[in-house]
Amino acid sequence: MKMTFRHFPLLLVLLGCLWQCANPIAPTGGPRDETPPRIDTLRSTPNLQTNFRPRTITLTFDEWIKLQDANQQVIISPPLQGYTTKIKGKSVIVDLGTKDTLRNNVTYVIQFGTAVKDLTESNPAEDLRFVFSTGPFIDSLELQGQVVDAYTEEPVKEALVLLYENLADSVFRTERPFYFGRTNAQGLFLISNVRAGTYKITALVDADANYRFNQVTEKIAFRAAPVVLREDSIPAISLRLFQEQLPLQLAEVDSSEWRQLKLAFNRAPGDELTLSTTETYLRAATLDTVYLWHQAPQPWTLFLASDTLFYDTLRVPAAPLAAATAALDSLRFAKTSGSPTLNYPSRPYPIRFNRPVSQLDTNRVTLRKDTFPELLPLTWTLDSTDHRLLLLNRPWTEKANYFLTIAPGGIADYWGVPNVxxxxxxxxxxERKRFGNIDFQFSSTDSTASYALRLLVKGKPPVATFRLRGTTQYQAQFTGLLPGDYQLEIIEDRNDNGRWDTGSYATQRQPERVVIRILETLRANWDLDVAVDLDSLFQD
Structure with missing residues (x-):
């Protein structure tokens, strides 16, 4: 029969029907499908086989399925390299490849997590695992626990938990683990089908997916003592994850602004950074950046060093006083996004300038309250950590508005240049009643213990930092606090340096312990009394 042009529409319809039959799609209408896909055991590779060395494993399901996030969800323990996971019809096929060789007398576990889901409603297959042994029996021991952040104590998800038969410390850096598991959203892990033995256990946020701790930015956890697995169960293991201290590095040097040197580092340098020079300078810091202002008439040398073996030498341009007037822009108030919305009556009022200041001539300053014409006296100081901040003080009146005027020449900067x-x-x-107060009572039986503490609202800079040492009873009072949800961070300061120290795998030093105490909400015009038993917080 000869086909004519009028037959083409019919042919297209037939081809469309065939395509629909060959490519499953999610049906529409009807009740929601909440049943997860189940394995068709008669058409799948048998589970729990012994003396088994497969090349491919096929799991066939009772409905159409899809594969999501297989690279993260499908894991094989002990780890194998070069395996792939794919969908074919209603089946998941795991190809173990040829890159790795199966070990002798070892039980392998393939965990699919939530990777396999039905096509219609994305219901994940429940507890989908495939287990086989290259030896005569299936190992059945389990190890479980939790990985938490060493500072916040919050659970860490998707961290690897690694077990090694080799107990050498170097194994974490040089070998792949014998067994491993991955933490869930609650930081919990379960490593199953482990054979009896003694194992080194670590945890790792593996940045390059090679099952080794080989990058300084990777977060790790370790347990000094090995884990002994026998037929009886052992308590759950808790691992505290941390990032080692990065070696201090100078990331940027900026001397483009006259009289200012900006030093940006790869992390906050803290008090470990030492600056040495014969010149006089002012210093201020914000997080990972240090600012220096100087008056040197000639170029000068600045030496930088830290206790992490960092060392550098900088040549700094001159900033002669004679050139200050021409080189500097107008002295003015700086824009501050972090100014308090409420000002406490018993606290100095801060005013920030665009560069360090040195003198305020109160004869050229007028301060008035509300609409009263009388001039008010005031005193002033400079912030000890940042001379760009001028602190004004006097007996402030609640609910009053204050108006400050600084006439030309009333304030001078670090170089003696006045405002124009x-x-x-x-x-x-x-009003005082818009603020709250917190009164802490600390107790301990160990007068030799040292603690560093921070009071803050989560996600914001601390409102107070203080230390406890050499005492068993201590009281700390904080007045004029803005209402809010505060927390107290208590650091067990083992080396008595006043800050939290992370761990070190090379020296087998665990990070210092931290307890974060969530306080009752502080309300306006409210006194909050908090008793803290340090012994109970840091029980071994």
Whole structure:
């Protein structure tokens, strides 16, 4: 029969029907499918086989399925390299490849997590695992526990937990583990089908997916004592994950602004950074950046060093005083996004300038309250950590508005250059009843213990830092706090340096322990009393 042009529409319809039959799609309408896919055991590779050395493993299901996030969800323990996972019809096929060789007399576990889901409603197959042994029996021991962040104590998800038969410390860096598992969203892990023995256990957030700790930025956890697995069960293991201290490095040097040197580091240098020079300078720091202001008439040398063996030498351009007036822009108030919305009556009022200041001539300064014409006296100081911050003080009146005017020449910067323009600003002093107070009572039986503490609202800079040492009873009072949800971070400061120290795998030093105490919500016009028993918080 000869086909004519009028037959083409019919042919296209037939081809479309055939394509629909060959490519499953999710049906629409009807009740929601909540049943997960189940394995068709008659059409699948048998599970729990012994003396088994497969090349491919096929798991066939009772409905159409899809594969999601297989690279993260499908894991084989002990680890194998070069395996692939794919979908074919209603089957999942795991190809073990030829890159790795199966070990003798070892039980292998393939965990699929939530990778296999039905096509219609994405219901994941429940507890999908395939187990086989290259030896005569299936190992059946289990090890479980949790991985938490060493500082926050929050659970860490998708961390690898690694077991080694080799107990050498170097094994974490040089060998792949004998068994491993992965933590879930709650930081919990379960390593099953392990044979009896003694194992080294570590945890790793594996940045390059090679099952080895080989990058300084990778987070790790370790247990000094090995884990002994016998027929009887052992308690759950807790591992505290941390990142080792990065070696201090100078990332950026910026001397483009006259009289200022900006030093940016790869991390916050803290008090370990030492600056040495014969020149005089002012210093301020914000997180990982250090600012220096100087008056050197000639180029000068600055030596930098730290206790992490960092060392550098910088040549700094001159900043002669005679050139200051021409080189500097106008002295003015700086924009501050972090200024308090409420100002406490018993606290100095802060004013930030665009560069360090040195003198305030109160004869050229007027301060008035509300609409009263009287000039008010005031005193001033400079912030000890940042001379860009001027602190004004006097007996402030609650609910009053204050107006400050600095006439030309009223304030001078670090180089003696005065303001040219009149500077004006205003602020309001809040009522005391809009603030709250916290009174801490600390107790301990060990007067030799040292603690570093931070009081803060989560996600914001600390409102107070303080230390406890050489005492068994201590009281700390904080007044004029903004209402909010505060937490107290208590660091067991083992080396008495006033800060939290992370761990070190090379020296087998665990990170210092931290307890975060969530306080009752502080309300306005409220006194919060908090008793802290340090002994109970840091029980061994």
């Amino acid at each position: 323009d009149t500077l004006r600003t205003s602020w309001n002093i809040s």
